[in-house]
Amino acid sequence: MSQKIAHPKAWLFVLPVVLLVAFNAIIPLMTVVNYSVQETFGNNLFFWEGVRWFQDVLRSERYQASLMRQLTFTGIILLIEIPLGVAIALSMPRKGPWVSVCLVLMALPLLIPWNVVGAMWNIFSLPDIGLLGRTLNGLGFDYDYTQGPLAAWFTVILMDVWHWTSLVVLLAYAGLSSIPQPYYHAAKIDGASTWAIIRYIELPKMKRVLAIAILLRFMDSFMIYTEPFVLTGGGPGNTTTFLSIDLVKVALGQFDLGPAAAMSLIYFLIILLLSWLFYTLIMRNEQQ
């Protein structure tokens, strides 16, 4: 890794990527920045507003509430999906015909379009004709995700666990299957218990892929839009309105360009900041 050659022309190799991404990232981002400091009343007339929109957004209770919901949601699903994914990966067979079967079936939810995931869970959870809704009501729970905030949260979280735990499983499993056989042999010879093997061999060797898993799950759950939007539409009330849902409501629904732009930038910065925090924490841990 350290002996990379200095090569000024390497930029040529990177140029297509830079152009493509810059077209997609920089122009829109500048548009957003532009909007975020101006006010418009249509007809392409803009007035300088400075940081007013940023102040408004940061002070608005609505934005703070969405942010809190977002943080709570991301926290909960990380707490569920990471340990669950690791546990499943640990109990999966390491070789034999069942490996492919398990992996293919588990990867299935990852490749279903997000709105279909939402629609599927919508149908699955309907209190009258959905399997889940009907069963829960049959068991005596008063369950209706379109009415009760608690039921809505339960459904959204269960849906995300259903949708994304497999990503953690696959990453953790990949980490596990790259552990060389001699480690297991040595541990057996050393008389290590099953728990000691997990604690001293498997978890340390999975650390890197788990870091990737946490980072990906953090980023993606923080950006979640389509699935809860299709399932609950952000409701009942605003109880499942996460940041992206709120943002789209403001930008495309109300066409409040200034506040929406300011909100976007704050949103983006929060993700960047938290990802960077995660990243440095993980890296520092790795160096020790």
Add this chain to the structure above:
Amino acid sequence: MKRYKWAVPTLYIFFLMLPIYWLLNMSFKTTNEILGSFTLWPQKFTFENYITIFTDPVWYSGYINSLSYVMFNTAISVTVALPAAYAFSRYRFMGDKHLFFWLLTNRMAPPAVFALPFFQLYSAVNLFDTYIAVALAHALFNVPLAVWILEGFMSGVPKELDETAFVDGYSFPRFFLKIFIPAILAGIGVAAFFTFMFSWVELLLAKTLTAVDAKPIAAVMTRTASSSGYELGLLAAAGSLTIIPGAVVIYFVRNYIAKGFALGRV
């Protein structure tokens, strides 16, 4: 404890299959049955919903549109990412680390932030409502991802491979195509898998950038759900059909999944 280990993945897969089963179940029912009663399997088994989808151009052109932009996106993402990933894994150049990090930050950009500016940008360049617009827009998060995955795999290939080839008199393009690409084929497979996956499942941008001609299947579904009341059976059939491309792709890469998800270097 060891003897019952298989129970954990089995239960998990059972849990995964339940909503999918319910979707399939609904797709083979008549609207009357769906709304009239609660049944664990179709009492009156019908292909009606599927026939509607395959005969109505609004429905099946949705599939064609979706597959068009997804495949186009996968092709360009992997193609432009290959040389870039090579540069990142082999060379030092001005600003390389910052550039790499900047690329990755685009993976962190919420599509919701970009929806509106993208609409304006692609309208301005006259690409609005074409599959090219969606494919290019999805490149925003897929190209960085492809670069990241491929860089991981390429760093796992010893540099001696390049050096030997150059000593043997290979020109760079010939080395890259004949020797290097075959050596990281698994990585290309994994990168293609991920780019396909994220383009196929994304809806917000795809919906924002299309109106009529290039409308993706997912967007056709949301419109149906709202406009024509509650045609749950039709919706379920369309949803069931969107699972198929993903299932096919997974089947092809099934042997790479275990190692490939480790992203090349662990």
Add this chain to the structure above:
Amino acid sequence: MSKISLKAMKHSYLAEPGEDADWALRDIDIEWSDGGAYALLGPSGCGKTTLLNIISGLLRPTRGKVLFGDEDVTEVGPERRNIAQVFQFPVVYDTMTVYDNLAFPLRNRGFAEPDIEIRVRQTAQMLDLEERLFTKAAGLTADAKQKISLGRGLIRPDVNAILFDEPLTVIDPHLKWVLRSKLKELHRQIGSTMIYVTHDQTEALTFADQVVVMHDGTVVQSGTPIELFEAPRHTFVGHFIGSPGMNLLPCQVKNGVPYFFKNKIKTVSKSLASAKGASLQIGVRPEFIAFSEKGIPVQIVKVSDTGRYRIVETRHEDTMIKLLAMEGQEIPQGGAHIQFDPAFTRIYADGWAVGEERA
């Protein structure tokens, strides 16, 4: 501590092995006496590691039994066999310190901390790891990591045997030599059985009192280094051990007498009649061929000097014969005659020495 015996052992990695080629190990009947220093020698892929893993219990043999003393341990797992094993590539527990790595096998077996400390210090001293006892194992060099692996094998008291699977592969040549002498010394100190797998004959011959040569999934000969050199039971032993290896020459038998082309050859092999129908070869080491007045006429093709002796390549008809000439010994020019030492010349039928018991 007790002797280890393998009885009628066969092993295959396939679910339903049929023909010979399906078996990774076949016809293994061997005893390792208590306290011996053994080398298991053979080329890669000959089944050495498989055999080792069966002894330690990591693998269960398809057929046959493993006995420790008189006790059948075939079904017993490695953790209860009281065997230590060191692998080809270093295995360390990354999150632990060197101290904890060494203590790990003892802690798992419920030793008391004070005893552990004594043994860890002793082992660390033997392996020169004392200064690094409290550093994390993850950041160490491959050398040091392999020393830790060795240490975990050596630290346990009263093991039935310590198995080494090419343990010095990743170690640099100088240190390799040092560590091998150290192992030999340890063997004298501890006195437990040691089995050392290697594909390097020098390593095997310097470490072991008894060398077991494996070829193609089976043991071809087990003996002291001198036995292997002077009386190879199989042509494989002849050419694998020794440098240059044994000459293998075409052989015909007429009236019960072996001939090399038109030359009658005297050998130690008896009862040639038993080898009827097999393909026959005469085997004689270059060390046991000398120039003489009469004998087999040869052309001298090439002489190469290795320092202590010279290797002379000669030809009779279309067959090459190598012999050694000591320093100072005169080598004839062009044509010459050579003779084989009958005491060290053998007839091999289908690879096996005729009239001798198989290993």
